Amino acid sequence: MNRTDIIIVGAGPGGYETALLAAGRGKTVTIIESGHVGGTCLNEGCIPTKSLCRSAEIIREIGESGTFGVMADGCKVDFHAVMERKNAVVEQLRGGVEALLGHKLISLVRGRATFKSADTVSVDGVEYTSSDIIIATGSKAFVPDVPGTDDPDVITSRELLSMGSLPERLCIIGAGVIGLEFASVMSAFGVQVTVLESCREILPRFDQDISKRLKQCLSRSGIAIVNQAVVQAVERGADGLEVKYDLKGRTESVFADKVLVAVGRRADLQAMNFGDIGVRMTGKGIETDADMQTSVPHIYAIGDVVGGYMLAHEAVAQGKKALDHICGIRNDIDLSIMPAAVFTSPEAACVGLTEQQCKEQEIPYVCRKTFFRSNGKAVCMDQTDGLCKLLVSRDSQERILGCHLMGPHASDLIQEITALMSCGAPLHRLESIIHPHPTLSEVYL
Numbered sequence: 507m508n509r510t511d512i513i514i515v516g517a518g519p520g521g522y523e524t525a526l527l528a529a530g531r532g533k534t535v536t537i538i539e540s541g542h543v544g545g546t547c548l549n550e551g552c553i554p555t556k557s558l559c560r561s562a563e564i565i566r567e568i569g570e571s572g573t574f575g576v577m578a579d580g581c582k583v584d585f586h587a588v589m590e591r592k593n594a595v596v597e598q599l600r601g602g603v604e605a606l607l608g609h610k611l612i613s614l615v616r617g618r619a620t621f622k623s624a625d626t627v628s629v630d631g632v633e634y635t636s637s638d639i640i641i642a643t644g645s646k647a648f649v650p651d652v653p654g655t656d657d658p659d660v661i662t663s664r665e666l667l668s669m670g671s672l673p674e675r676l677c678i679i680g681a682g683v684i685g686l687e688f689a690s691v692m693s694a695f696g697v698q699v700t701v702l703e704s705c706r707e708i709l710p711r712f713d714q715d716i717s718k719r720l721k722q723c724l725s726r727s728g729i730a731i732v733n734q735a736v737v738q739a740v741e742r743g744a745d746g747l748e749v750k751y752d753l754k755g756r757t758e759s760v761f762a763d764k765v766l767v768a769v770g771r772r773a774d775l776q777a778m779n780f781g782d783i784g785v786r787m788t789g790k791g792i793e794t795d796a797d798m799q800t801s802v803p804h805i806y807a808i809g810d811v812v813g814g815y816m817l818a819h820e821a822v823a824q825g826k827k828a829l830d831h832i833c834g835i836r837n838d839i840d841l842s843i844m845p846a847a848v849f850t851s852p853e854a855a856c857v858g859l860t861e862q863q864c865k866e867q868e869i870p871y872v873c874r875k876t877f878f879r880s881n882g883k884a885v886c887m888d889q890t891d892g893l894c895k896l897l898v899s900r901d902s903q904e905r906i907l908g909c910h911l912m913g914p915h916a917s918d919l920i921q922e923i924t925a926l927m928s929c930g931a932p933l934h935r936l937e938s939i940i941h942p943h944p945t946l947s948e949v950y951l
């Protein structure tokens with residue numbers, strides 16, 4: 507019988523970080539993975555995409571180099587080299603995770619786990635038992651039931667990240683995080699990009715000030731964005747793929763060589779056979795309580811399989827909650843203070859409540875806006891598009907309710923406000939912190 511203190515199913519960021527933390531606390535861990543360690547984030551999500559974002563950033567900078575007095579004779583993208591670099595980045599980081607999982611208290615089992623009973627899982631006929639099991643099996647791209655989406659040139663982010671060559675024209679369905687990051691990257695690579703979004707705004711979960719301004723910036727950079735577009739069918743014709751959509755009662759079309767479907771991801775509930783062990787589901791994924799316990803108390807679920815924001819750092823925080831509960835350690839992490847970033851050009855980032863949420867929840871607030879165009883460093887960088895929006899409670903406590911950014915390095919800048927919110931610090935604490943000059947961090951002052 508293979509028995510360890512904890513079984514973790516899934517070696518994505520939630521799974522492997524929790525395994526390392528548990529081993530660091532002296533627990534024996536079996537971690538089971540059917541694919542590559544690192545999960546979606548490392549192999550076909552955050553990391554490869556950010557490698558492409560960096561290539562795109564360099565191309566943009568070379569294109570704009572004349573502004574800085576640098577003579578560059580234009581540039582061409584060697585997409586093969588871009589993808590080789592992306593693969594090397596992924597392999598380097600994957601090697602690092604594999605080495606860490608070589609910890610003497612961790613057994614990495616390769617294969618697909620299914621439940622045999624509430625405390626036992628089976629992998630290729632071999633059984634593993636534990637008093638605590640953490641499910642971290644992630645999510646899969648959702649492809650809506652639209653005619654024609656079975657065409658091989660209708661792809662998800664997974665296939666796009668292993669394309670051998672660039673399409674001339676790319677139609678992206680969905681202006682969420684994935685859709686817009688790829689729109690930004692592919693447009694920088696010279697691809698003609700059209701984004702179709704069913705909602706009135708892009709990034710519907712973001713503060714509307716940010717989504718409106720980001721749409722302006724992306725449109726100015728040459729990306730065509732159509733809101734309130736409901737895709738009806740994809741048809742193959744003489745001019746490639748024709749994506750037909752309804753726009754306020756009219757049928758319109760866009761022609762493309764590839765179509766990227768980026769309309770959300772769904773918890774991967776097929777990954778394990780839950781049978782009759784009693785794990786309850788919500789409409790979005792596995793039901794959990796504040797300690798990430800499922801309806802079966804010694805079975806925990808973390809990350810995308812729970813169906814939250816589907817962010818790697820959320821999965822890691824949830825894994826820590828689950829492990830602390832197993833170990834009987836108090837855990838004060840506030841999962842509602844969850845920073846998020848979109849790696850478009852310019853970047854967008856947020857933490858806490860949006861202005862719309864403050865209104866819906868009838869929370870009295872004050873909104874303070876500052877702009878990158880008055881930030882010395884941003885002017886030197888010639889990246890002045892963007893703003894910072896701080897939402898603060900309209901009372902003597904001046905609680906920071908939320909922060910919304912669009913601008914250079916927004917994904918890094920959001921961390922200062924995340925730290926302050928996590929400490930429950932009021933706005934005047936931010937004002938009493940010395941910010942180095944000239945830096946983008948002065949956008950908060």
Ligand code: NAD
Pocket residue numbers: 552650679680681682683684685702703704705708709710735736737768769770771814815816817846847848849
């Ligand atoms: P998403 O939920 O962010 O966006 C999906 C978009 O598609 C929404 O704007 C939605 O209105 C639109 N949409 C839905 N159905 C549509 C249809 N039929 N036609 C047109 N538009 C439609 O989903 P995503 O971008 O696929 O990302 C999936 C998950 O992965 C998200 O939870 C996201 O947070 C996470 N993720 C995060 C990052 C990051 O943190 N940088 C990067 C990638 C993915």
